[in-house]
Amino acid sequence: MLGVSANVLIDNCSDSDLVAECLKGDRTSFRHLYQRYQHKVRSTLYQLCGPSLLDDLMQEVFLRVWKGLPKLKHQDNFSTWLYRITWNVASDQRQAFAKQHSFDAKLKSQAQINLVVVKEHTSELMQLHYQDLVQRGLEQLSFEHRSVLVLHDLEDIPQKEVAQILGLPAGTVKSRVFYARNAVRQFLQKEGVSEL
Amino acid sequence: MNNPSSDEKLVNFLKQNCPNCPEATPDLELKLLATIERHEQTENQQIYRKKIGSIVSKNRSIFPGLSQWSFPGAIAGMLILFGSGYRLLFPAQFHPDEGAHLEAFLVNNWEDVLHDSRAENMSDSSQIDWLNFQIPADSEQPTNN
Numbered sequence: 001m002l003g004v005s006a007n008v009l010i011d012n013c014s015d016s017d018l019v020a021e022c023l024k025g026d027r028t029s030f031r032h033l034y035q036r037y038q039h040k041v042r043s044t045l046y047q048l049c050g051p052s053l054l055d056d057l058m059q060e061v062f063l064r065v066w067k068g069l070p071k072l073k074h075q076d077n078f079s080t081w082l083y084r085i086t087w088n089v090a091s092d093q094r095q096a097f098a099k100q101h102s103f104d105a106k107l108k109s110q111a112q113i114n115l116v117v118v119k120e121h122t123s124e125l126m127q128l129h130y131q132d133l134v135q136r137g138l139e140q141l142s143f144e145h146r147s148v149l150v151l152h153d154l155e156d157i158p159q160k161e162v163a164q165i166l167g168l169p170a171g172t173v174k175s176r177v178f179y180a181r182n183a184v185r186q187f188l189q190k191e192g193v194s195e196l
Numbered sequence: 197m198n199n200p201s202s203d204e205k206l207v208n209f210l211k212q213n214c215p216n217c218p219e220a221t222p223d224l225e226l227k228l229l230a231t232i233e234r235h236e237q238t239e240n241q242q243i244y245r246k247k248i249g250s251i252v253s254k255n256r257s258i259f260p261g262l263s264q265w266s267f268p269g270a271i272a273g274m275l276i277l278f279g280s281g282y283r284l285l286f287p288a289q290f291h292p293d294e295g296a297h298l299e300a301f302l303v304n305n306w307e308d309v310l311h312d313s314r315a316e317n318m319s320d321s322s323q324i325d326w327l328n329f330q331i332p333a334d335s336e337q338p339t340n341n
Contacts (some may be wrong), residue, residue: 027229034225039217046217055221059228066232130213153207154214185206196206 016075023069034062037079040155041086047138047150048090049097061089083157083165087147094143133191137184145180152177 013032021029038058045057064085072081138146151157151165152173159177163170185196221227 027232030232031225031229034228038220038225042220043217047214051218054218055224055227058220058224059231062228063231063235067235127213130209131215134210134213135215149210153210181203181206184210185202188206188209193209196202196209 014076015078019069019072019075019078022066030066033065033078037082041082044083044086044150044155045090047154048087048143048147049093053093057089057093061086064089077164080161080164083151083155083161084167087151087165090147091143130193133188133193136191137187140187141180141183145176145183148173148176149180149184153181 013029015033015036018029018033018036022033041061042054042058045061046054049057061082065082068081068085072078074081138149141149147166148162151162152159157165159173160170162168163173166173168176188196
């Protein structure tokens with residue numbers, strides 16, 4: 001009972017309250033921030049970078065957050081700032097992957113492994129097929145277009161905020177969303193998805 | 197321009213069929229906190245070192261003696277060492293007149309010593325007389341009794 005009421009209290013706390021507590025050195029508040037945002041950050045990193053090193057990237061994001069908290073000017077914009085850090089970490093990782101020339105190969109092989117492992121469950125076959133298509137559809141986009149599509153369409157972040165996260169004009173974000181959607185739609189239709 | 201409903205359909209399709217994100221390892225949160233702890237410790241150590249460094253540099257600025265005078269002192273020491281070494285290796289040369297005077301002095305001195313010793317040998321034998329056991333006539337003769 002006590003635990004439930006404590007959770008309710010924490011849920012009522014705003015990000016800026018938790019940030020203020022973190023700045024006093026309270027790590028419990030930082031844990032609450034982590035628990036509040038870990039799924040979003042993880043999902044975004046996964047869509048942008050794939051499954052490999054996901055835990056390491058998560059750690060990197062939240063370590064950067066902890067280090068950077070004293071420099072955060074507008075505590076109300078914590079989530080925007082957090083997504084910005086997430087995107088930076090993903091971008092750095094993409095560059096590292098590009099140097100290794102193996103990122104796409106890893107993604108494909110991982111997808112194939114997943115497909116083979118679960119192919120026996122025929123009821124999920126269609127679902128897996130669509131997941132594979134979506135993953136490939138995202139992969140064929142450039143990192144810039146994929147970032148916009150992931151943040152806006154999959155993470156439900158408004159275009160204005162996406163523009164703040166990526167440091168771009170709102171018009172650029174809008175045009176990138178338009179381009180990315182068209183590219184993915186064409187890819188899916190070409191692969192036989194007719195319901196779009 | 198795309199139809200908004202078409203966009204909506206696409207977005208729904210993407211959300212529904214978005215690949216499942218793999219679960220985090222159970223201890224990821226603890227690992228993160230441990231990493232933060234290590235980072236804090238490292239940062240505190242760096243701050244401590246910086247403070248020590250600033251105190252040392254302040255003391256240097258208050259007492260500049262050693263660092264300020266060490267270089268000129270070293271140069272002066274080397275010059276003294278070089279000068280004295282040179283003196284030792286190459287002793288000062290005599291003037292030719294001084295050499296002649298010295299030679300004359302030594303010759304005279306030596307000759308004087310020789311003359312004195314001859315004269316002493318001729319005139320004064322008292323010093324070795326005591327070595328001769330001259331027995332006076334009135335002294336008691338040793339007996340074999």
